[in-house]
Amino acid sequence: MYTYEYPRPALSVDCVIFGLDENELKVLLIERGHDPYAGCWAFPGGFVDMDETTEAAAKRELWEETGLQNMFMEQLYTFSDVHRDPRGRVVSVAYYALVKLSDVKDQVSASSDAQKAEWFPVNSLPALAFDHAKIFDTAFTRLKGKVRYQPLGFELLPEKFTLSQLQKLYELILNKELDKRNFRKKILSMALLIELPERQKGVSHRAAKLYQFDKVKYKELEAKGFSFEL
Amino acid sequence: MYTYEYPRPALSVDCVIFGLDENELKVLLIERGHDPYAGCWAFPGGFVDMDETTEAAAKRELWEETGLQNMFMEQLYTFSDVHRDPRGRVVSVAYYALVKLSDVKDQVSASSDAQKAEWFPVNSLPALAFDHAKIFDTAFTRLKGKVRYQPLGFELLPEKFTLSQLQKLYELILNKELDKRNFRKKILSMALLIELPERQKGVSHRAAKLYQFDKVKYKELEAKGFSFEL
DNA sequence: TCAAAAGTGTTCCGAATACACCCATGA
DNA sequence: TCATGGGTGTATTCGGAACACTTTTGA
Numbered sequence: 157m158y159t160y161e162y163p164r165p166a167l168s169v170d171c172v173i174f175g176l177d178e179n180e181l182k183v184l185l186i187e188r189g190h191d192p193y194a195g196c197w198a199f200p201g202g203f204v205d206m207d208e209t210t211e212a213a214a215k216r217e218l219w220e221e222t223g224l225q226n227m228f229m230e231q232l233y234t235f236s237d238v239h240r241d242p243r244g245r246v247v248s249v250a251y252y253a254l255v256k257l258s259d260v261k262d263q264v265s266a267s268s269d270a271q272k273a274e275w276f277p278v279n280s281l282p283a284l285a286f287d288h289a290k291i292f293d294t295a296f297t298r299l300k301g302k303v304r305y306q307p308l309g310f311e312l313l314p315e316k317f318t319l320s321q322l323q324k325l326y327e328l329i330l331n332k333e334l335d336k337r338n339f340r341k342k343i344l345s346m347a348l349l350i351e352l353p354e355r356q357k358g359v360s361h362r363a364a365k366l367y368q369f370d371k372v373k374y375k376e377l378e379a380k381g382f383s384f385e386l
Numbered sequence: 387m388y389t390y391e392y393p394r395p396a397l398s399v400d401c402v403i404f405g406l407d408e409n410e411l412k413v414l415l416i417e418r419g420h421d422p423y424a425g426c427w428a429f430p431g432g433f434v435d436m437d438e439t440t441e442a443a444a445k446r447e448l449w450e451e452t453g454l455q456n457m458f459m460e461q462l463y464t465f466s467d468v469h470r471d472p473r474g475r476v477v478s479v480a481y482y483a484l485v486k487l488s489d490v491k492d493q494v495s496a497s498s499d500a501q502k503a504e505w506f507p508v509n510s511l512p513a514l515a516f517d518h519a520k521i522f523d524t525a526f527t528r529l530k531g532k533v534r535y536q537p538l539g540f541e542l543l544p545e546k547f548t549l550s551q552l553q554k555l556y557e558l559i560l561n562k563e564l565d566k567r568n569f570r571k572k573i574l575s576m577a578l579l580i581e582l583p584e585r586q587k588g589v590s591h592r593a594a595k596l597y598q599f600d601k602v603k604y605k606e607l608e609a610k611g612f613s614f615e616l
Numbered sequence: 617t618c619a620a621a622a623g624t625g626t627t628c629c630g631a632a633t634a635c636a637c638c639c640a641t642g643a
Numbered sequence: 644t645c646a647t648g649g650g651t652g653t654a655t656t657c658g659g660a661a662c663a664c665t666t667t668t669g670a
Contacts, residue, residue, distance in 0.1 A: 163436050164394040167477060206393050206475050210466040234464045234479050236440040245436050247397060249464050249477075320648075337651070338633065361647040362640035550621075567624070568660065591620045592667035 175257030193285035405487030423515035
């Protein structure tokens with residue numbers, strides 16, 4: 157057996173979780189109960205066990221701290237500044253995740269009894285612990301970049317959504333207005349949306365058709381070289 | 387002072403270094419001198435010291451093992467499979483780098499006395515140690531994806547190059563033929579190439595004009611929202 | 617004079633953009 | 644009946660794709 161006898165940095169994970177709340181993009185933060193940075197807000201995270209991958213650790217921590225699971229999650233970047241944690245050398249592998257906030261909004265506050273968890277609009281975050289402001293910037297930049305050529309948007313919407321909801325989502329993330337007719341033409345021309353035999357309910361105006369993203373078809377097309385692009 | 391008293395995975399870095407050799411894209415491999423995987427080829431890499439970032443570690447290892455420095459380098463992905471290293475738990479932060487192979491070809495073999503370093507065409511790699519085949523796939527996929535919307539190609543060419551060299555490079559990486567006139571039109575229309583008052587020498591056909599990439603101008607345009615795209 | 621690569625414009629087609637009005641619904 | 648958002652088509656413009664011949668050079 158071979159072993160390494162050098163001192164090792166500690167290894168942690170952190171998760172930036174995005175959720176769409178009505179007309180605002182939000183992220184989930186945890187209020188730290190003790191030092192360092194007691195009272196500060198931080199992304200959920202923790203240390204990696206010896207028998208789990210970093211991705212498994214990220215999912216476990218998320219489950220433990222927020223009760224969330226089964227969302228879209230992807231590795232973001234590994235942060236290794238020597239002094240990023242005052243307690244000593246900690247290298248952190250960051251992930252970002254997208255959740256259908258409409259489905260889980262109550263769930264989060266209910267299950268995070270020990271710690272205070274809260275959704276904050278991406279444009280008005282409180283002071284963040286460690287280098288989490290940097291992690292957030294990296295995550296948000298990645299999301300903005302990737303949403304244009306990968307169908308990430310659907311991970312943030314409910315299963316059934318209207319075209320206006322979809323458009324608003326893109327306008328929020330890309331931070332620019334889109335033409336309604338052109339947007340619809342383009343998104344429908346990809347033939348990746350299933351039109352449901354249902355409509356919106358309880359709105360005081362004409363009810364919009366509901367659509368669903370056809371994940372199966374997307375996977376097929378993707379394998380054939382098709383690339384989603386907005 | 388706070389400390390963590392849990393067992394920690396070891397933390398290493400690995401570098402996939404791409405170089406363009408005539409009409410082939412190659413990567414640099416090191417032959418392993420001892421177990422595990424003695425005699426196998428692997429990407430240069432090593433363990434992260436307590437007082438350096440992973441990026442610094444990657445650059446240091448590269449310098450120690452190959453004598454290379456000052457090349458373009460970017461974090462690729464962090465690999466954390468529990469059994470990726472038979473010696474125990476090792477998490478590795480992988481980087482990829484691009485070098486102007488024409489400038490450094492001899493340098494590498496000269497400085498890597500202790501270990502055998504060799505450039506292999508990306509399409510005929512030997513068996514690789516650990517999960518390095520997976521790391522390579524990730525790196526090559528990233529390169530192919532990123533070269534289209536970031537001016538990475540120039541990192542692989544000599545300072546002064548011809549448009550044909552540039553085109554061949556893109557054809558190699560994207561693995562498809564490009565139309566000469568359209569390619570030139572497009573690349574010149576970006577106005578990011580400086581036409582030098584020089585030409586190719588020693589060729590038995592009409593000598594091509596030499597160009598240089600205008601990095602300064604690119605940075606300016608990029609800051610204004612311009613995006614390179616081939 | 618031959619071989620080999622450099623260099624150069626135009627036409628065509630499809631996609632992106634810009635743009636304005638009627639429809640359905642609940643209050 | 645009014646306010647609110649849902650839903651639809653066309654004309655124009657711009658960029659991408661296809662395509663072939665002349666020029667220069669050294670061997």
